[in-house]
Amino acid sequence: MSRPRVAVVGAGMAGARFAQQFLAHAPGAEVTLYGAEPRGPYNRTLLVDVLTGRYDPDTVALPCGPGARVRTGCEVAAVDTAARTLRLAGGGSAGYDRLVLATGADPVLPPLRGLRAADGTLKPGVHPLRTLDDCHLLAEDASVAHRAVVIGGGVLGVSAARALAALGLPTDIVHRAPFLIERHLDEGAAAALRHGLLSLGVGVHPGRQVRALHGADRVTGAELADGPVLDTDLVVLACGARPRTGLARAAGLKAAEGIVVDDQLAASEPDVFAIGDCAEHRGTVHGLAGPAWDQADVLAARLSGAAPDATYTGSRPLARLTAGPLQYAAFGEVHEAPGTDVLRLVDATRGSYKKLVLLGDRLVGGILLGDLAAVGDLTRAFLGDHAALPADPLDLFTTTEGAAG
Ligand SMILES: Cc1cc2nc3c(=O)[nH]c(=O)nc-3n(C[C@H](O)[C@H](O)[C@H](O)COP(=O)(O)OP(=O)(O)OC[C@H]3O[C@@H](n4cnc5c(N)ncnc54)[C@H](O)[C@@H]3O)c2cc1C
Numbered sequence: 001m002s003r004p005r006v007a008v009v010g011a012g013m014a015g016a017r018f019a020q021q022f023l024a025h026a027p028g029a030e031v032t033l034y035g036a037e038p039r040g041p042y043n044r045t046l047l048v049d050v051l052t053g054r055y056d057p058d059t060v061a062l063p064c065g066p067g068a069r070v071r072t073g074c075e076v077a078a079v080d081t082a083a084r085t086l087r088l089a090g091g092g093s094a095g096y097d098r099l100v101l102a103t104g105a106d107p108v109l110p111p112l113r114g115l116r117a118a119d120g121t122l123k124p125g126v127h128p129l130r131t132l133d134d135c136h137l138l139a140e141d142a143s144v145a146h147r148a149v150v151i152g153g154g155v156l157g158v159s160a161a162r163a164l165a166a167l168g169l170p171t172d173i174v175h176r177a178p179f180l181i182e183r184h185l186d187e188g189a190a191a192a193l194r195h196g197l198l199s200l201g202v203g204v205h206p207g208r209q210v211r212a213l214h215g216a217d218r219v220t221g222a223e224l225a226d227g228p229v230l231d232t233d234l235v236v237l238a239c240g241a242r243p244r245t246g247l248a249r250a251a252g253l254k255a256a257e258g259i260v261v262d263d264q265l266a267a268s269e270p271d272v273f274a275i276g277d278c279a280e281h282r283g284t285v286h287g288l289a290g291p292a293w294d295q296a297d298v299l300a301a302r303l304s305g306a307a308p309d310a311t312y313t314g315s316r317p318l319a320r321l322t323a324g325p326l327q328y329a330a331f332g333e334v335h336e337a338p339g340t341d342v343l344r345l346v347d348a349t350r351g352s353y354k355k356l357v358l359l360g361d362r363l364v365g366g367i368l369l370g371d372l373a374a375v376g377d378l379t380r381a382f383l384g385d386h387a388a389l390p391a392d393p394l395d396l397f398t399t400t401e402g403a404a405g
Contacts, residue, residue, distance in 0.1 A: 003030055006303065007086060007096035009076045009247065011035025013044055014276025014292040015102035016062040021300035023065030029304070031068045032094070034086065036075040037131055040064070045289050047135045048159040051142075052166045057132055079251040081269040098271045098303060101248055101259055102296075105241035105277040105287065106130070110151060113212035114219075125219035126235045129160055138236065142167050145234035149173075149222045151210050153180040155321055157238030158193070162326060164236070165201045172203040172230050174210050174222065184319045184330035188346065189367045192353040196326045196370070199351075243278045243285055258285040263311040265299045275299055282314060291315035316383060320375075329375045331382050332365030333357055340364065345397045347371075354397050363389055 006022065008015045011033040019031050035041070041062040049055045064070055075089035079099065086094045107128035109115065117123045125145070127138045142148070142164060150161045153175025164171045173180070179190035194204045205224070213235060214221035221229040243258035254260045254268035258280030265273045265281070276292035277285065286292070294315045301307035318331040334357060336342050345354040352370030356363060356378075363381045368374060374396045381389040381396075390396060 004097035005095060006031045006098045006100065007094065008033045008100045008102055009079075009086070010102035010104055010244075010276070010278070011037070011041045011064075011070055011072065012102060012104045012276065013041065013062065013289055014104070014296050015100070016041035016064045017293045017296035018100055018102065018275060018300050019068040020063055020065040021297055022304050023067060025300060025304035025306035028067060031065070032096075033064060033068060033070045034074045034076050034088070034094075035070060035072050036089075037133070038073045039132065040070045040072055042132060043289075044130075047129060047132065048163045050132065050135050051129075051139055051160070051163045053139075057135075076247060079247060079272075081251055081253070081272055084271070099273065100299065100303075101253075101267065101272065101274040101278060102276045103244040103247060103278040105243050107237060108240045108242050109237060110210070110239045112210060114215070115213055123213060123215065123219050124217065125215070125233050126213065126237065128237045129156065130241070139167075141234055142169060145169060145232075147171070147230075147232045148234040148236065149210070149230050149232040150236045150238055151222070152238035152240065153177070153204065153206065154183060154238060154240065155181055155319065157236070158197070158326070159321060160236045160238055161197065161202045162200060164234070165197075169234065170201050170203075172205060172222075172232070173197070174205045174208050174224065174230070176207070176209050178207050180204060180206065181321075184334065185328070185367060185369070186334050186355065188344070189328065189330075189334075189353045189355065189369045192346070192348075192351060192369055193326060193328070195348075196351050200326075241277065241287055243280070245278060248274065248278070256280055256283075263313055264302065265295055265312055273299055273303075281312065284314070286315060288315075288319065290318055318379065318382070326370070327372055328367065328369040329372055329378070330365075330367045331379065332363075334365045334367050343394055343397075345394075356393055356396070358393060361389070363393070 042060045046060045077089040078087040107130045148164045148169045148171040150157045150173045153173045161171045209225040210222045211225040212223040223229045245255040248259045259274040275295040298312040301310040320329045341358045343356040355367045357365040
């Protein structure tokens with residue numbers, strides 16, 4: 001095969017990165033991205049900054065590499081892996097030699113009474129936040145709303161709540177788990193975060209659940225499972241995301257939570273691969289931009305021939321939220337375990353919380369919240385560069401802003 005046709009289904013963060021890297025290794029190759037959204041790829045992690053007006057939608061666009069063909073508003077309706085063809089929702093079909101599925105994830109819509117209007121669509125005033133279109137609709141609605149409730153206190157929920165507060169809306173987060181962002185933070189860091197949110201006008205209700213939404217023509221309140229109703233005319237759903245696997249399943253590809261891939265990022269049929277939020281590797285769906293890009297880089301190196309033996313063996317868990325004074329970085333194992341030493345520094349006045357988890361002389365996890373000056377050194381130490389860990393790890397806590405990597 002002299003010049004294989006590479007098709008990428010999904011023009012999101014993983015698809016764009018793959019195309020860009022692939023074309024960097026193999027200039028002039030034939031790469032086509034099929035994207036269901038009406039615009040080309042953009043940095044989804046910056047949507048909240050688009051919501052606050054900090055970034056213009058055009059400035060969050062992502063490059064796909066010179067010569068990549070991007071077909072926007074072009075949903076792929078079916079894949080025939082035997083014939084190696086794609087059927088397009090708008091009519092027509094297209095062939096491929098190698099297929100990369102990068103279909104991302106859909107927001108989870110919680111099973112709440114009153115979530116939908118009579119016609120089955122979400123009740124006016126109720127919004128998911130996954131795409132730029134969602135962002136525009138939410139911004140429009142936020143400009144006429146008086147109060148907001150965000151359902152879900154993970155990374156997305158916290159960022160969305162902060163953005164709504166910045167737009168002048170008193171906001172409440174209702175979160176089922178006992179503390180905020182429990183996937184990345186510990187209880188101490190979550191308490192500091194909650195304190196910071198309160199000072200911005202965001203109330204936090206951990207360990208609580210919304211069971212119903214009130215209102216006929218538009219949402220008027222969120223009813224909690226233990227009775228009280230929070231008055232609101234705007235609700236943001238931030239209850240997680242589910243890998244988009246329908247296309248792959250219908251094509252007979254093996255899927256569990258995500259499309260199952262091996263260390264070559266290969267799915268269960270020849271010359272079909274999956275990366276990003278839709279992929280499940282070694283039982284894990286990451287749902288984060290970093291791993292999506294790691295996978296895209298490995299696959300681009302393999303398929304372009306630049307590193308045909310490259311494999312993906314997993315990503316080190318590293319999460320970062322840059323939300324003004326509430327920024328945090330969390331990586332690795334943030335909870336104490338037998339044999340680990342924990343260093344903690346809490347500065348209630350400055351609203352900062354720092355924690356390192358050490359196993360012998362190895363840094364196995366940590367949290368920085370509020371003050372990220374040490375994030376460069378810590379990341380390097382965590383990713384295996386032992387030289388970056390000073391003899392006294394506490395010194396890392398005193399790194400000054402200027403020294404941050
Ligand atoms: C508001 C928000 C904030 C976030 N913040 C962070 C953060 O701070 N840090 C972090 O690591 N991660 C963050 N994430 C998660 C991150 O955005 C995702 O991990 C990343 O976008 C995954 O890239 P992807 O290409 O797999 O999926 P996506 O970027 O979702 O792209 C998938 C694309 O495929 C398209 N598609 C699906 N099916 C088809 C089809 N059949 N035909 C054509 N096109 C199709 C979709 O329309 C979509 O455009 C955030 C997500 C959101 C929504």
